[in-house]
Amino acid sequence: xxxxxxxxxxxxxxxHGLWTLKVKVDGETIVDADPELGYLHRSVEKMGERRKYxxxxxxxxxxxxxxxxxxxHSYVLAVEELMEVEVPTRAQYIRTIMLxxxxxxSHLMWAGAYMPDLGHITGAxxxxxxxxLFLNLxxxxxxxxxxxxxxxxxxxxxxxxxxxxxxxxxxxxxxxxRLDEYADLFENSKIFRMRTEDVGKFTGTQAMNMGxxxxxxxxxxxxxxxxxxxxxxxxxxIDWDICTREAGPGYSDCFSRYMVRIDEMKExxxxxxxxxxxxxxxxxxxxxxxVRASGEAFRxxxxxxxxxxxxxxxxGSDRPYRWKIKSPMFTxxxxxxHYLKGxxxxxxxxxxxxxxxxxxxxDK
Amino acid sequence: xxxxxxxxxxxxxxxxxxxxxxLEFQRNLFPPFSYPAGDLADWFASEGGxxxxxxxxxxxxxxxxxxxxxxxxIHLERKIAARIQDxxxxxxxxxxxxxxGEDLAGEAPTWRFKGNYSGIGxxxxxxxxxxxxxxxxxxxxxxxxxxxxxxxxxxxxxxVFLLVLFPLSDRFAASAAPAGLMVIMAAFSxxxxxxxxSGWASNNKYSMIGGMRSAAQLMxxxxxxxxxxAGVFLLAGSYNPVDIxxxxxxxxxxFGLPMWNFIPQFIGFIVFMICILAEVERVPFDLPEAEAxxxxxxxxxxxxxxxxxxxxxxxxxxxxxxxVATILFLGGWAGPWPVPPEIWFLLKVYLIIIFxxxxxxxxxxxxxxxxxxxGWKKLLPLSLINILIVIFMVEIYPYFDDIVNLPEVF
Numbered sequence: 165x166x167x168x169x170x171x172x173x174x175x176x177x178x179x180h181g182l183w184t185l186k187v188k189v190d191g192e193t194i195v196d197a198d199p200e201l202g203y204l205h206r207s208v209e210k211m212g213e214r215r216k217y218x219x220x221x222x223x224x225x226x227x228x229x230x231x232x233x234x235x236x237h238s239y240v241l242a243v244e245e246l247m248e249v250e251v252p253t254r255a256q257y258i259r260t261i262m263l264x265x266x267x268x269x270s271h272l273m274w275a276g277a278y279m280p281d282l283g284h285i286t287g288a289x290x291x292x293x294x295x296x297l298f299l300n301l302x303x304x305x306x307x308x309x310x311x312x313x314x315x316x317x318x319x320x321x322x323x324x325x326x327x328x329x330x331x332x333x334x335x336x337x338x339x340x341x342r343l344d345e346y347a348d349l350f351e352n353s354k355i356f357r358m359r360t361e362d363v364g365k366f367t368g369t370q371a372m373n374m375g376x377x378x379x380x381x382x383x384x385x386x387x388x389x390x391x392x393x394x395x396x397x398x399x400x401x402i403d404w405d406i407c408t409r410e411a412g413p414g415y416s417d418c419f420s421r422y423m424v425r426i427d428e429m430k431e432x433x434x435x436x437x438x439x440x441x442x443x444x445x446x447x448x449x450x451x452x453x454x455v456r457a458s459g460e461a462f463r464x465x466x467x468x469x470x471x472x473x474x475x476x477x478x479x480g481s482d483r484p485y486r487w488k489i490k491s492p493m494f495t496x497x498x499x500x501x502h503y504l505k506g507x508x509x510x511x512x513x514x515x516x517x518x519x520x521x522x523x524x525x526x527d528k
Numbered sequence: 529x530x531x532x533x534x535x536x537x538x539x540x541x542x543x544x545x546x547x548x549x550x551l552e553f554q555r556n557l558f559p560p561f562s563y564p565a566g567d568l569a570d571w572f573a574s575e576g577g578x579x580x581x582x583x584x585x586x587x588x589x590x591x592x593x594x595x596x597x598x599x600x601x602i603h604l605e606r607k608i609a610a611r612i613q614d615x616x617x618x619x620x621x622x623x624x625x626x627x628x629g630e631d632l633a634g635e636a637p638t639w640r641f642k643g644n645y646s647g648i649g650x651x652x653x654x655x656x657x658x659x660x661x662x663x664x665x666x667x668x669x670x671x672x673x674x675x676x677x678x679x680x681x682x683x684x685x686x687x688v689f690l691l692v693l694f695p696l697s698d699r700f701a702a703s704a705a706p707a708g709l710m711v712i713m714a715a716f717s718x719x720x721x722x723x724x725x726s727g728w729a730s731n732n733k734y735s736m737i738g739g740m741r742s743a744a745q746l747m748x749x750x751x752x753x754x755x756x757x758a759g760v761f762l763l764a765g766s767y768n769p770v771d772i773x774x775x776x777x778x779x780x781x782x783f784g785l786p787m788w789n790f791i792p793q794f795i796g797f798i799v800f801m802i803c804i805l806a807e808v809e810r811v812p813f814d815l816p817e818a819e820a821x822x823x824x825x826x827x828x829x830x831x832x833x834x835x836x837x838x839x840x841x842x843x844x845x846x847x848x849x850x851x852v853a854t855i856l857f858l859g860g861w862a863g864p865w866p867v868p869p870e871i872w873f874l875l876k877v878y879l880i881i882i883f884x885x886x887x888x889x890x891x892x893x894x895x896x897x898x899x900x901x902x903g904w905k906k907l908l909p910l911s912l913i914n915i916l917i918v919i920f921m922v923e924i925y926p927y928f929d930d931i932v933n934l935p936e937v938f
Contacts, residue, residue, distance in 0.1 A: 170733050177820050192737070192896055281820045283811060283893025289613040355812055355891045358898055509737065510895045513820040 167195060170509075174203050178513040180277055181523025183497070185516070192509045197501040201494070204527040212487045217243050217457065218317055220484070225311040227489070228525040231270035231468040233262050233302070235525065236315045238465040241396060242474035243317050246461035247454050254446040255319035256397045261332075261439045262302065262314060263397070264432040268339075269298040270468035271425045271432075274520045278422070279350075281513035282359050287350065294342055297335045304328055318450030329440050336433050343430065351423060360418035364515030366503045367415040374502060375495030378470025379428060380519050383421035385410030390466040402438045407431050418518040425520075455482045469493055469520050491525040530699040532586055539581035543572045547581075587692045590701075594691030594844065597874070601843050603650050604878070605885050612889045618649030660836035668829050672729040679726025679826075680834045686718035687841035690848035697861040697869035698770050707767045712852055713754065716807055719845065720746045723816055727826035738825025741896055742816040745806060748903030749813075753803035755911035756796040759918035760789050760856045773860030788859035792921060796914035797857045799907050806899065808849040809842060811888040815896055850880040 173184035182203035188196035208227060212220045224239040225232040237259060244251065251259075272295040279287025299309045305324050306312035314321045350356050366376070368384035381388055389406040391399040407427035411417040457478035464473045470492025479485035496519050504515060551569035571577040603618075610617025667673055693712045695701030705711055720742045727739020761767060764775040779787040790797040806813040817825040827838050854860055854876040861869035894902075 168733065172821075177823060192741075279892070283814070283818060283820060284891065286609075286613050286889045289615070293614060349890065353891065355894055358894060359892050508895055508897060510815070510818060510821055510893075 172512065173200075178281065178516055179523075180517070180521045181526075183521075183523055183526070185500070185512070187504070187509070187512065189509055194504050194507055194509065194512070197504040199497050199500050201497065201523075202527055204523050206528065208528045209487045209489060213484055216455070216482045217247075217484065218455075220487075221313055221315060221317075222311075225313050226524065227491075227528065228270075228467075228469075228522045229310060230273040230522055231266055232311050233266040233314060234270070234465065234467045235472060236313065237263055238463060238467065238472045238474050240315045240317055241465060242461045242463040242476045243457070245463055246457045246459060246476050246478050247317065249318045249450050249453055251319055251450055252447045253398070253444055254323075255448045255450075257439050257443040258305075258320050258324055258448060259315060260397045260399065260402070261324075261436055261443075262305070262312075262320070264435045264439075265298050265302055265332075267468045268429055268432050269295050269302065271429050272298065274425065274468075275422075278517040281517035282356065284356070287346075290342075290346060290349075294339055297339065301328075301332055301335060304331070316449065318453035319448050323448045332436065332440070336436065340430070340433060343426065351419075351426070357419060359514055360422060360518070361411070363418045363507060363511050364421075364503050364518060365411065365415050365417050368410075369414070370502065371416070374499035376470070376499060376519075377492050377495075378467065379424050380416065380421055380470065380496060382406065382408045382428075383410070383416035383424040385414055385416070390464055390471055394464055396463070396465060398439075398442075399435075401442065402435050404431055404435050404438065418514050421518045456480055467492060467525075469522060469525070470496065472525075489525075489528055491528065493520075493522055493526040497521060497526060531589065531701060532582060535585035535589070536578065536582040538585055539578045543578055543581060547572050587703075590692045590696075590703075591688070593696070594688075594847065597847055598840060598843050599650070599653050601847055601881055602653055602840075603648075604881065605843070605888075606652070607649070608882060608885045609889045612886070618652035620649050620652045620655065622651065657836065660833050663832035665834060666829070666831045668731055671731045671829065675725050675729035676829075679722050679729060680830065680837060682722030682725060683719050684722075684837045684841045686715055686722065687844045687848075689715050691844060694848065694851045694855060695769055696873050698773070700870050701770070705768070708769045709757065709761075709767050709772070709852070709856070712848070713757070716845070716848070717746065717750060719841075723826050726830070727816075730826070730829040732829050734822045734824075735826045735828050738816040738818075738822050738828075741818075741822075742809075742826065744896060745809075745813065745815055745899055748900045749803045749806035749907070752799055752903055752907035752911045753807060755908070756793075756799040756803065756914055757856060758911075759793045759796045759914050762915070762918050762922060763789065763792075769855045769860070772855060773862060776859045777862040786859060786862065788857065788862070790857040793857070793914055793918060795910050795917070799911045799914065800857065801853060802902075802907060804849045804853055805884065805887070806903075808845045810846060810884055812891045812894045813899060814893060815899065818893055820893075846881065846884065847877065850877045850884070853880055 167188055167190045169186055169188050171184060171186050173179040174182045176185075179185065184200040184203070186198040186200065187194050188198075206226075208223050212223055215223070220239060221236050224236040227235040243249075272291045276288040276291035276295065279285070279291065302312060302314075303309050305320075305322065305328065306314035366374075366384070368381065368386040371377075371381045371384050371386070377388070385408050387406050387408050390396075392406060407424055407430075409416070409420040409424040409427065411420040458480040460475070460477045462473070462475045464471050466472075471490075472492065473488075473490035475486075475488040475490075476484050477486040500516065500519075504512065507515065548569050551565045551572065554565035555569060572581070607617040667676055690712060693703055693708065693715060695703070695708075703711075723742040724739040727735040727737075727742070730736070760772060764772040766772065766775075776788045777786070809816060815825075816822075817827055819825075822828070827835055830838060851873075854873060858876045858880075860876075861873040863869065863872035863875075867875075
């Protein structure tokens with residue numbers, strides 16, 4: 165067969181959203197790739213300039229449907245820095261719990277979406293069954309299952325309901341059992357490893373040059389996590405470790421990126437447990453939350469997919485003058501020609517699935 | 529009484545009581561125009577006509593049995609897959625309809641799933657069939673229309689052909705040809721041509737790659753598949769399924785236990801099971817229709833009843849593949865007395881199919897280069913080793929006559 169361009173997307177099972185990957189194949193081998201983004205652009209940043217600061221949390225919720233609380237949280241952090249608001253300690257603990265629950269739900273969403281990419285439908289249903297548990301948990305304090313709008317400037321919407329800790333503990337215990345059960349189905353399975361090992365390799369240096377962050381970078385063995393490097397909320401008081409994996413010396417493949425997310429889920433369970441242990445009583449909302457702000461603020465947080473960067477400029481009014489979001493997936497998807505070349509056509513879903521695409525935040 | 533004997537009796541009865549009188553009546557009604565009716569009446573009264581009619585009956589019965597099994601296999605796949613995935617699967621039944629209707633007739637209809645919506649859901653298959661028939665048959669604009677229509681015909685007819693080729697027992701057989709298994713394997717290998725044709729004719733890059741993958745896959749599994757079958761042919765000294773099963777029925781092992789072929793030829797059994805899985809294109813070897821990267825591959829452009837028949841044909845191929853595996857390695861219809869041999873045969877076939885369903889829903893799909901590597905580097909040497917073992921066994925068995933009792937072969 166001669167070389168030809170195949171257009172995958174915008175409607176294609178591989179894309180997990182709306183984007184197009186054009187690949188040039190020689191038979192089944194990928195020679196070149198060209199990602200095209202922008203199908204889902206909603207101009208969130210511009211829309212935010214017309215809304216008041218506290219209204220924008222509904223927009224940031226919609227940045228990523230799989231991980232909405234983390235995005236709202238990084239916006240809220242930036243606004244709090246702009247307005248110089250102090251957040252009560254209990255609110256910080258609740259935020260950490262919600263963030264980690266959201267990270268668990270997001271990683272489970274990813275794992276469930278990754279399995280059909282490899283031709284394993286059952287995996288999707290297993291992981292999404294577990295995601296339901298965490299959606300139930302997230303629903304209890306926030307009242308909704310997908311777009312929570314729970315983080316508020318200066319605190320959280322409301323305190324945790326009664327019995328939340330017991331319910332969480334019960335679900336976490338069940339979840340840990342199930343993760344051990346799934347190990348035989350996925351990471352110990354020969355065919356799963358055949359499909360994921362030595363596929364989609366990039367080194368840690370390459371990843372940093374290309375702007376790849378988050379679990380994809382930690383999959384290369386690079387110990388970089390903004391929860392520690394540029395700490396926020398109460399992550400430094402909690403007893404936890406950064407998870408890293410590497411496929412070989414300093415590089416990652418699909419399997420190490422899969423494993424680092426499984427490890428992160430286990431670590432999130434640990435963080436949530438420790439948060440409940442150390443959580444004090446007190447108010448959940450700051451007593452003084454201004455409406456207007458001026459100056460500029462920049463915060464970066466560790467989203468489920470990498471570094472979420474928020475830049476806000478206030479001009480003294482109650483609306484942001486300029487708002488800039490930097491999404492981790494934008495750089496990661498843009499770098500895909502570098503880690504797709506040379507692999508087979510059947511590896512495209514395995515590779516593009518393993519970097520955990522979310523187009524909502526990418527196109528903003 | 530064999531199936532053919534039964535069919536011959538039926539053929540004699542129908543010819544004598546129905547067909548011949550009707551044709552005779554036509555001949556007498558219009559004597560000047562008696563040419564086809566009269567000759568046909570004579571032919572149906574002769575031995576040749578009755579045997580032909582008996583064959584038609586036998587083939588149709590085997591076909592009907594196969595098609596009934598097809599519905600059962602599809603249903604089994606859905607239910608077991610659902611149970612593996614912590615679901616219930618299809619639950620639709622006529623009684624469920626009635627209960628739903630009663631609920632809806634009440635004041636406050638509840639759409640919740642109710643535990644008493646009993647039913648195993650087998651009419652879901654009929655519903656799917658009706659749905660598929662009512663859909664539009666789309667032919668893409670720039671597709672090669674002739675080949676686009678020929679692809680399904682090649683694929684489906686060669687698959688349905690398989691249904692009449694294997695016997696369910698030595699008496700229930702539409703066909704027990706001396707070269708029976710060779711014919712079955714030849715019929716199996718026609719389908720990739722249909723896949724390639726429809727993949728090419730669709731004028732779609734995904735479909736074309738799917739078709740090409742099918743051809744590449746054929747190269748990699750077909751040779752070890754036939755080589756692993758060669759061991760069985762050596763032991764039985766025949767290609768005839770009836771002879772192969774007879775040999776397994778007579779062979780005994782320690783303490784008089786039956787020695788079906790999967791015990792002496794365990795390597796061949798493993799190689800055959802992997803290859804037949806690739807032959808019937810099930811996960812982990814369903815590369816031509818990989819839905820993740822190729823969007824169902826060669827079936828992308830097909831719709832309506834064509835797509836449904838593709839799906840049905842794949843299940844028929846699965847059923848036929850399991851039947852071949854049973855005949856070759858699991859003793860066919862051999863089994864203890866009170867259960868009829870046909871039931872034994874179907875039990876073993878369904879055991880293999882359930883095993884395949886478990887595999888299908890628990891493993892990912894492998895890559896094209898990996899199946900080529902598996903076929904050429906691992907399965908081919910293993911099947912050659914199996915042949916070596918069988919030759920050795922056939923040559924030295926007289927020295928172990930007291931523990932191994934094999935029938936005389938050479």
